[in-house]
Amino acid sequence: MALALDGGNPVRRHDFPAWPYHDDTERAALLRAVDQGQWWRVGGSETTSFEAEFGEYHGGTTLAVTNGTHALELGLELLGLKPGDEVIVPAFTFISTSIAVQRAGGVPVPVDVDPVTYCLDPQTLEAVRTPRTRVVIPVHMAGHVADMDAIGAWAARHDVVVFQDAAHAHGAVWSGRRIGDFGTLAAFSFQNGKLMTAGEGGALLMPSQEWFDEAFARHSCGRPLGDTHYEHRTPSSNYRMTEFAGAVLRAQLGRLAEQNARRESRWKTLSAALREIPGVVPQGRDPRCDLNPHYMAMAALDPAAHPGTDRDLVVRALVAEGIPAFVNYPPVYRTQAHEALRGNGLPDTAELAERNPVSEHLGAHGFWLHHRVLLGTDADCADVAEAVAKVLTELAGKKRSG
Numbered sequence: 001m002a003l004a005l006d007g008g009n010p011v012r013r014h015d016f017p018a019w020p021y022h023d024d025t026e027r028a029a030l031l032r033a034v035d036q037g038q039w040w041r042v043g044g045s046e047t048t049s050f051e052a053e054f055g056e057y058h059g060g061t062t063l064a065v066t067n068g069t070h071a072l073e074l075g076l077e078l079l080g081l082k083p084g085d086e087v088i089v090p091a092f093t094f095i096s097t098s099i100a101v102q103r104a105g106g107v108p109v110p111v112d113v114d115p116v117t118y119c120l121d122p123q124t125l126e127a128v129r130t131p132r133t134r135v136v137i138p139v140h141m142a143g144h145v146a147d148m149d150a151i152g153a154w155a156a157r158h159d160v161v162v163f164q165d166a167a168h169a170h171g172a173v174w175s176g177r178r179i180g181d182f183g184t185l186a187a188f189s190f191q192n193g194k195l196m197t198a199g200e201g202g203a204l205l206m207p208s209q210e211w212f213d214e215a216f217a218r219h220s221c222g223r224p225l226g227d228t229h230y231e232h233r234t235p236s237s238n239y240r241m242t243e244f245a246g247a248v249l250r251a252q253l254g255r256l257a258e259q260n261a262r263r264e265s266r267w268k269t270l271s272a273a274l275r276e277i278p279g280v281v282p283q284g285r286d287p288r289c290d291l292n293p294h295y296m297a298m299a300a301l302d303p304a305a306h307p308g309t310d311r312d313l314v315v316r317a318l319v320a321e322g323i324p325a326f327v328n329y330p331p332v333y334r335t336q337a338h339e340a341l342r343g344n345g346l347p348d349t350a351e352l353a354e355r356n357p358v359s360e361h362l363g364a365h366g367f368w369l370h371h372r373v374l375l376g377t378d379a380d381c382a383d384v385a386e387a388v389a390k391v392l393t394e395l396a397g398k399k400r401s402g
C-alpha cells in the first residue's frame with residue numbers, strides 16, 4: 001500500500017463533516033441581526049441574549065468579547081496584574097495563554113503537563129512558587145478539564161488566583177461541576193476551529209454581576225454599561241463583540257450538547273483503535289472528567305517504538321491520505337514571543353526543556369486531528385486509524401529498505 005504522499009491511493013477520498021457546521025439557524029440569526037438595524041451590542045439584543053444563554057449553560061455570568069486572546073487579557077486586567085507579577089501557565093498550550101500574560105505586563109512561568117491528560121500537572125506548582133506568584137492559568141487541553149481539585153487546593157493555600165483557559169472546553173464537566181461552578185474567571189474562544197464559532201469571538205465567564213459590571217466597562221474603553229456622558233473610568237481597550245457574532249453564536253450554542261455527546265462517543269471508538277497501533281499513545285483521561293467535548297483528537301508517537309520517525313512527515317503523509325492532521329504546539333518557551341522576556345531572569349531554553357520533559361515530548365512527537373473527524377460515523381474513525389497505521393507501517397518499511 002503505497003503512501004498517498006508517494007502517489008498511492010489515499011485511505012480517504014471523501015471528506016469528513018464540514019466545520020463550521022451551519023444551517024438555516026445561522027442564516028436566520030444573521031438576518032435577524034441585520035434587520036435589527038443595530039449592529040453593535042450597545043443598541044442591540046443578540047450579544048446580550050447570547051451572554052445570558054452561554055452563562056446559564058456554563059454556570060456563570062458571561063461577557064462576550066472579540067476573541068479568546070482578548071478574554072485572557074481582559075481577565076488579567078480585571079485581576080489587577082502588576083508589572084513583574086508571575087503567572088504560572090502550562091508549557092504545552094496555544095501561545096495566547098502566555099502571550100496574554102506578557103501583554104498584561106506579567107511574567108509567564110511555564111510548568112510541565114501531565115503525561116496522560118496533557119493538562120497542567122499540579123505537582124509542578126510548588127517548585128516555581130515565589131512571592132511574586134499571583135495567578136495560575138490551567139488550560140483544559142483539547143477539552144480535558146485540568147485537575148481543578150488539586151490546582152484549586154494549592155492556589156487557595158498560597159493565595160494564588162485561578163483563571164481557567166477554557167478555549168477548548170465549551171460544555172466540559174469535571175466531578176459534576178461545569179466550568180462556571182468553580183467560581184473562577186474562565187476565558188473561551190469562538191475562533192473558526194473552536195467547538196462553537198462565529199469565525200472570531202471570545203467570552204469571559206465570571207462568578208457574579210459585580211465582576212460583569214467591571215468587565216463590561218473594561219471591555220468598552222472604560223465606560224460603564226448605560227453611560228451616555230463619556231465617563232471613562234479606566235484606560236481600557238475596546239473588546240466589544242458585534243451583533244452578527246452574537247447572533248451566530250446563539251445558533252451554535254444550540255447544537256453544542258448534541259455535538260459534544262457525539263464527539264465523546266466517537267472518541268471512544270477512535271482512541272481504542274489508535275491504542276491498538278504499536279507506538280501510538282492517544283490522550284488519556286482522568287475519570288473525574290465527566291464530559292470532555294474533544295476540541296482536538298490528540299495523540300503522540302512513542303519514539304522508542306518509532307525510532308527516527310519524523311513526526312512532521314507523519315502529519316504530511318496523513319494529510320495526503322485525506323486526514324485533517326496537524327503538528328502539536330511547541331512548548332511556549334520555544335517561541336520568539338517568549339524570547340522577548342529575556343533579560344527578565346528567564347532561564348535558558350535548555351534549562352526549561354529539562355524542567356518540562358512532557359511538553360518537550362508532546363511538542364516533538366505529538367499530533368492532533370480536527371474535531372470534525374469525531375462528528376461523523378464510527379466508520380470515519382476506523383478510516384482515521386487505518387491511515388495512521390498505514391503511514392507508520394510504510395514509513396518504517398522505507399527506513400528499513402533505506
Ligand SMILES: *Cc1c(COP(=O)(O)O)cnc(C)c1O
Nearest residue numbers: 067068069094096167189190191
Ligand atoms: C484558541 C485559543 C486561545 C485564543 O483564542 P483566539 O480566539 O484565537 O484569540 C487561547 N488559548 C487557547 C488554549 C486556545 O486554543
